[in-house]
Amino acid sequence: MQLRNSDDGYGAIPQFLHWSSVALVAVAWLLGVFGDALPEGTARATGLFVHISVGLALLCVLLVRVLWRVADPPPPLERTALGVWLDRIARLAHYALYALLVAAPVVGILLQFARGDALPLFGLTEITSPWAADRAFVRSVKGVHEMLAHALVVLAVLHAAAALFHHWVLRDRTLTRMLPH
Ligand code: HEM
Ligand code: HEM
Known part of the structure; x- marks a missing residue:
């Protein structure tokens, strides 16, 4: 298994960073949207704590991902x-995704502070x-x-739909380059 990117596709490390970001975004979004449905008290507070921890983990993964991308550029477009x-639109969408991956959690941190609440760092400190x-x-x-x-x-949904379109309709290697062989 090749860890780094090559002209043939994404390496195992960039693939792992991509798919773990996907999982973290899904959990953060679901907890953000449905967190209010949890019973008030411990359950809701735990939901928010997990939401914030997942958002912070997303920022950490993103930092590693961007540093890795600088050191190991992605393969040329298929x-x-x-x-x-x-x-070119696909590349632009990738940059927009990176920008939103930074902006959503950073504004989440501002939201926590705007409420006058402390930001928990994975339960270790705050x-x-x-x-x-300020309401x-x-x-x-x-x-x-x-x-x-x-x-x-x-x-991200449009981006995923484009990847599936490449795979099922155009039948090129765009999606398989991002999957373990
Ligand atoms: C460090 C990162 C983050 C922090 C500190 C944070 C913080 C918060 C807080 C304090 C709330 C309000 C919850 C409540 O009303 O009880 C919230 C809501 C929400 N968050 Fe986050 N968040 C972060 C990351 C994310 C990420 C990565 C996503 C999605 C990809 C996300 C999506 C949402 C959504 C959809 C809501 C509901 C907004 C609403 O109902 O108005 N958050 N977040
Ligand atoms: C929250 C969800 C997602 C985010 C934030 C996201 C983000 C990204 C980003 C930023 C890139 C560019 C990587 C680079 O070259 O630097 C990328 C590439 C890619 N993503 Fe996603 N992605 C998500 C979900 C998905 C899903 C669900 C699929 C498949 C169904 C997918 C398939 C791909 C593929 C195939 C590539 C490589 C594209 C190419 O070679 O040009 N992504 N993704």
């Missing part, structure tokens, strides 16, 4: 029947909020956090 312009709680600020930051999270998920 030649497809779609032409160079759609290939960072005290630098601000006093109007909380409302607007929450709206931005929610919008970024939904934008990330919508773009």
Whole structure:
């Protein structure tokens, strides 16, 4: 098994970083959207703690992923029947996904601080909020956090649909390059 990227496809490490980010986004989004359905008290507080921990783990994975990408650039785009312009749109979508992977958790951290609440770091320690709680600020930051999270998920679904289109309709190697052989 090759750990690094090659002209033939993504290596095992970038693949692992990609698919673990997918799992973390899914869990964070589901807990964000359905966390309010948990019974008030310990269950809801635990849901929020897990939501925040998963969001922080996503940021850590992203940091490793970006550093890895600088040291080990991705393979060139697979030649497809779609032409160079759609290939460029695919690359642009990848950069937009990276931007949203940073922005959603960072605004989540701001939201926690805007409430005047401390940010728990995986239960090991916590960072005290630098601000006093401010309801109007909380409302607007929450709206931005929610919008970024939904934008990330919508773009990721379109991106996944494009990968499946490559696989099932164009029958090229785009998807298999991101899967273990
Ligand atoms: C360190 C990272 C993160 C922190 C600190 C954080 C924090 C929060 C907080 C405090 C809430 C409000 C929960 C409540 O009302 O009880 C929230 C809601 C939410 N979060 Fe996050 N979050 C983070 C990452 C993420 C990520 C990565 C996603 C999605 C990909 C996400 C999606 C959502 C959604 C959809 C909501 C519901 C918003 C609403 O109902 O208005 N969060 N988050
Ligand atoms: C939250 C969900 C997802 C996020 C945030 C995401 C993000 C990304 C990013 C940023 C890249 C670019 C990697 C690089 O070259 O630097 C990428 C590549 C890729 N992703 Fe995803 N992805 C998600 C879900 C999926 C799913 C569900 C599939 C498959 C059904 C998929 C298939 C692929 C493939 C095949 C590539 C390689 C594309 C190519 O070679 O040009 N992704 N993904």
